[in-house]
Each structure stands twice: as C-alpha cells, then as structure tokens.
Amino acid sequence: MKNLKLVLKPMALLTVLGMLFTACSEKLEENDGQLATDDLDFTNMSDMILPVYGAYSVTYSRxxxxxLLLGVRGDDVNAGGLGDQPLFAQTDLYNYDNGFWMFNQVWINFYKDLADIINSMELLERYKVFATGQDITRADQYIAETKVLSAYQHLNMAKLWGNIFIIKTTDFDAETNNGVDTKMEVLQYVSDLMDEAIPFLPDVRPNERVDIPGGVTKYTALAIKAMANLEMENYQGVADATGQIISSSKFSLFPDFYELFKKPGELSNENLFELQFSDYNQSSGAANNHEYGPFGPANWTPVVKTADPGWGFYEPSVKFIKFMLDRGETKRLLTSVLFTPDGISQIKSDPSYATLPNFISNVTPDGDQINNYARAKFASGKHYLPSNQLTEGRNNYGSSKNFIVIRYSEILLMYAEALTRGASGTTMTADQAVNTVRVRADMAPLSGVTSDQVMEEKFAELAMEWGVRYFDMIRLNKYDELSYDGRTFSADKELLPYPQAQLDLLPLENN
Incomplete structure (x- = not known):
C-alpha cells in the first residue's frame, strides 16, 4: 500500500547495513553484508558500538x-546546460516534473537512511537493557548520536518537501498511517530531538573523539538545532544554540580557506559535521568514496595525467562570480570557482568586467588546467580535490575527499544574523562574528553590521554548500534574488512536488 513501507519495512527485520569496520581508529568503512538481529548477542557490550557504526555508514554513503538537489536552485549555482539530465536543468529553472527520477531517488535515499538509523537506535536500546555501570552511559551516548543523524535526515527532507513523515520507530505502519507532519512540526521535532540528545553527547569537537574520530558531538547537535530554528525564524533559538558553540571556545576557522576543502582541511577545528571517506592510502583495493563526478569539470588537463574528469552538473553562477568580483574577493572566489577559458571570456564580455584580476585563470593554484566543455563554463572549486592530492593509483574525481556539512563559519554567521534580526546574545557582537569570518578572507572589517550585510557574507562564504543560499532566500522571501538570468521565482516554487511514485503509494497530498 505504501511505497515508504516497501522501502523501509524489510529494515525492521535486519540489523544495520555496513556495520563491520576494520578498527576504531580507521575511518568508517561500509560493508555490503547484513547481519540478522538473531546473530547479535545483546549482552556482549564490546559489540555495542556496531549499530552506531552502521548509522554513520549509511549517513556517510550519501x-x-x-x-545536487539540495543546492541547485540557489542563485549561486546553475545546473549543467547540456547532457542527459534535462529535468535537472529544468529544476534549476523552477520547472518541476514530479516524474523526474531524481526527486524520487532522493526521497528514497533519505528514508532508507532513516530506516537504518532508527533500526540502529532500537538495537542500541536492546543493548542498554543488559548494560551496567559505564556501559549504560555509553549506550545513552550512542543512542543520542543516532538521534543527531536522524535529525540531519529529517531536516534536509523538510527543506526540500516541507510536509513529510516523521519517522521515530521501525513500526512504519503507525508512522505513516496518519499522513505527513507539517514542515513546522518536523522542524520543531528536530529541535526537540537535539535537546534530548545533547546531555548525552561528548562535550568535545568531532576531531577530538577517540572512539569514532570525527563523530558527532554536543556541538553538532547544537548546530542542527540552530539550523532548524533558523528555518522556523526563531532567531532567539538560533542565537542561543550558536552562542553555546561559540562560547565553548573549542572551534576556530581553518587558516587557509582554499585548503579547508581539500585534504589538509579534513577533520579540522572548523568542522562540526563531516562525511568521511577513504581509500586507505592504498593504490588499489577497498575504498569508500563519495561520487564527486557531478561537481567536476568534464574536461581538464590535470597534473596527475591519469586523474579522471568530472561530469559538469554543478556550475557556479555568473551572478555569484560578479558578486564576488564586485566585493574585491580573492581567496573565496579562487577557492569557490574553477574557470574555463570560455567562462573567463564570458565574464570579460561584460564591459564592466573587461579587465579581470590576475588570479582569474583556468589553471588552479595546484596546476590543474580546466579546459572548455559543452555542459558548463565553470565548476565548483569547493568540491575539487587537486589531482596531486589523490592517492597514487586512485583516479576517480575527488577520490577519498571528505564532504564538509557544517562549518564554524556558518555558526558565526547564523549567530550574527540572529542578532541583527532582534535576538540577544552575550557571546560576541554581530560585528565580531562577521569580522571573524572576513579576516580569514582578507576582507576589511565592518562596523554596525546589518542583516543584509550578514546575508551577503553568507553568500560569499557558503556558496555551493548544501543549498544554504537557496534556503536563506526562500526563508526571507527574497524572490527577486532567485529571479535571475531569465528565471522567474514565485512562492509556489519554494518546495519540490512530491515524487509521483510516492503520490501513487503514500497518504500524501501534492504541494
């Protein structure tokens, strides 16, 4: 009857996908096998970490x-113009076809992950029944971690579709029979779930964790809580959550903005949540990678000649590039955009930009040459791994590169925005928060910062990252910003339509 149940229900009969890992000290490695619940000994506390490993594995394997779907509608990003995904390009133009396979696939991706994560939580609760002493504390921490990972999935789905199913248990009939929850209900659920989790989570940075290096902590939960409250326009809630992160004094900006998004920036003091991948520094054999191909240029001359190109599906917009040029940005523009010769010519064809700074080049600081290709004129530099940082023998575009989800700079800018919109905070001023971000970018400090200036700073700092720009603009009803390069945006375009495959099988009403 319900496609959601068809996808999720078998998970209730199984334990976690991919929960066997080589060692705690290694990055989490997905295993293709499944382990039946009956195979687990819930009295064996040394195995209690396995379900939480599994929850991370499915979260990382996005x-x-x-x-792409979360970010493509922003005015910072364009879809590749040519190729085999015309409905993706139409989505970027706000023309939605609910039969588009990608809408349904992303829906399934998130709910399948939720199935695994919630199943992990229930397995941990079974371990806790037999736990004593410190193992009870450890069980509570692991359960809290699954709540953070669940909240992350729910938050993304609410951003895309608005009203969705909240999934709390593996009793999927009960979860879906009453229909969807409203977007505000989902966001409040995420915020409340983080309040439940925070007391049991480690009070450290993710990179300080020893048991699961880079795993979520109290501060990841506070960040997700802040994001949910930002979507609800509860700015005092945003200021309170981000203020706790800032006042901890545990986080700082990685000094080199360019390298932050490459190997040197992995598990830095700036990252509050990071999807981790690895080829284990071996030229062959097992590897756990994100598919970065869609972000990369489809034609290049890399320093490492065997390195594969990308697909050209995700293109920084000319609007963003000109915005950055107008601001006198160097570090952040150089990091965010890979230029082709045709792209440079297109910018220069506007008389206002006929003379470009010397750093604008189709050769990256690491020497990779970006060539012309049919689909796009620019590529995302934030998803670029220089070919000279690839493990020898690994040629896939971006192989083993981590994927940063939440950065401290975003925390600072959310805090600053909340203060400029009337919230109170004693951790620092909005000026101090914004200028902390600007100093790294070699930008002059601001005084008396306004909400509009904060949003401009977010545009410059967070472009191409997880749709931050798009969701900011629809939250603020800045439809004029999204109506660019021939596009016309209106309120009815804020949310994606439910996938037709889900409408056929679920208790859904179309948006």
Whole structure:
C-alpha cells in the first residue's frame, strides 16, 4: 500500500547495513553484508558500538543526487546546460516534473537512511537493557548520536518537501498511517530531538573523539538545532544554540580557506559535521568514496595525467562570480570557482568586467588546467580535490575527499544574523562574528553590521554548500534574488512536488 513501507519495512527485520569496520581508529568503512538481529548477542557490550557504526555508514554513503538537489536552485549555482539530465536543468529553472527520477531517488535515499538509523537506535536500546555501570552511559551516548543523524535526515527532507513523515520507530505502519507532519512540526521535532540528545553527547569537537574520530558531538547537535530554528525564524533559538558553540571556545576557522576543502582541511577545528571517506592510502583495493563526478569539470588537463574528469552538473553562477568580483574577493572566489577559458571570456564580455584580476585563470593554484566543455563554463572549486592530492593509483574525481556539512563559519554567521534580526546574545557582537569570518578572507572589517550585510557574507562564504543560499532566500522571501538570468521565482516554487511514485503509494497530498 505504501511505497515508504516497501522501502523501509524489510529494515525492521535486519540489523544495520555496513556495520563491520576494520578498527576504531580507521575511518568508517561500509560493508555490503547484513547481519540478522538473531546473530547479535545483546549482552556482549564490546559489540555495542556496531549499530552506531552502521548509522554513520549509511549517513556517510550519501547518494550523489542529494547535495545536487539540495543546492541547485540557489542563485549561486546553475545546473549543467547540456547532457542527459534535462529535468535537472529544468529544476534549476523552477520547472518541476514530479516524474523526474531524481526527486524520487532522493526521497528514497533519505528514508532508507532513516530506516537504518532508527533500526540502529532500537538495537542500541536492546543493548542498554543488559548494560551496567559505564556501559549504560555509553549506550545513552550512542543512542543520542543516532538521534543527531536522524535529525540531519529529517531536516534536509523538510527543506526540500516541507510536509513529510516523521519517522521515530521501525513500526512504519503507525508512522505513516496518519499522513505527513507539517514542515513546522518536523522542524520543531528536530529541535526537540537535539535537546534530548545533547546531555548525552561528548562535550568535545568531532576531531577530538577517540572512539569514532570525527563523530558527532554536543556541538553538532547544537548546530542542527540552530539550523532548524533558523528555518522556523526563531532567531532567539538560533542565537542561543550558536552562542553555546561559540562560547565553548573549542572551534576556530581553518587558516587557509582554499585548503579547508581539500585534504589538509579534513577533520579540522572548523568542522562540526563531516562525511568521511577513504581509500586507505592504498593504490588499489577497498575504498569508500563519495561520487564527486557531478561537481567536476568534464574536461581538464590535470597534473596527475591519469586523474579522471568530472561530469559538469554543478556550475557556479555568473551572478555569484560578479558578486564576488564586485566585493574585491580573492581567496573565496579562487577557492569557490574553477574557470574555463570560455567562462573567463564570458565574464570579460561584460564591459564592466573587461579587465579581470590576475588570479582569474583556468589553471588552479595546484596546476590543474580546466579546459572548455559543452555542459558548463565553470565548476565548483569547493568540491575539487587537486589531482596531486589523490592517492597514487586512485583516479576517480575527488577520490577519498571528505564532504564538509557544517562549518564554524556558518555558526558565526547564523549567530550574527540572529542578532541583527532582534535576538540577544552575550557571546560576541554581530560585528565580531562577521569580522571573524572576513579576516580569514582578507576582507576589511565592518562596523554596525546589518542583516543584509550578514546575508551577503553568507553568500560569499557558503556558496555551493548544501543549498544554504537557496534556503536563506526562500526563508526571507527574497524572490527577486532567485529571479535571475531569465528565471522567474514565485512562492509556489519554494518546495519540490512530491515524487509521483510516492503520490501513487503514500497518504500524501501534492504541494
């Protein structure tokens, strides 16, 4: 009867996908096997970490479609113009076809992950029944971690579709029979779930964790809570959550903005949530990678000649590039955009930009040459791994590159925005928060910062990252910003339509 149940129900009979890992000290490695619940000994506390490993594994193994669909509608990003995904290009133009396979695939990706994560939580609760002493504390922490991972999935789905099913248990009939929850209900659920989790989570940075290096902590939960409250326009809630992160004094900006998004920036003091991947520094054999191909240029001359190109599906917009040039940006523009010769010519064809700064080049600081290709004129530099940082013998575009989800700079800018919109905070001023971000970018400090200036700073700092720009603009009803390069945006375009495959099988009403 319900496609959601068809996808999720078998998970209730199984334990976690991919929950066997080589060692705690290694990055989490997905295993293709499944372990039946009857095979687990819930009295064996040394195995209690396995379900939480599994929850991380499914969270890390995001479909390549997920970040593309979350981000492509912003005025910072364009879809590749030519190729085999015309409905993706139409989505970028706000023309939605609910039969588009990607809508349904992303829906399934998130709900399948939720099935695994919630199943992990229930397995941990079974371990807790037999736990004593410190093992009870450890069980509570692991359960809290699954709540954070669940909240992350729910938040993304609410951003895309608005009203969705909240999934709390593996009793999927009960979860879906009453229909969807409203977007505000989902966001409040995410915020409340983080309140439940925070007391049991480690009070450290993710990169300080020893048991699961880079795993979520109290501060990841506070960040997700802040994001949910930002969507609800509860700015005091945003200021309170981000203020706790800032006042901890545990986080700082990685000094080199360019390298932050490459190997040197992995598990830095700036990252509050990071999807981790690895080829284990071996030229062959097992590897756990995100598919970065969609973000990369489809034609290049890399320093490492064997390195594969990308697909050209995700293009920084000319609007964003000109915005950055107008601001006198160097570090952030150089990092965010890979230029082709045709792209440079297109910018220069506007008389206002006929003379470009010397750093604008189709050769990256690491020497990779970006060539012309049919689909796009620019590519995302934030998803670029220089070919000279690839493990020898690994040629896939971006192989083993981590995927940063939440950065401290975003925390600072959310805090600043909340203060400029009337919230109170004693951790620092809005000026101090914004200028902390600007200093790294070699931008002059601001005084008396306004909400509009904060949003401009977010545009410059967070472009191409998880749809931050798009969701900011629809939250603020800035439809004029999204109506660019021939596009016309209106309120009815804010949310994606439910996938037709789900409408056929679920208790859904179309948006």
């Amino acid at each position: 479909g390549w479609e997920d970040p």
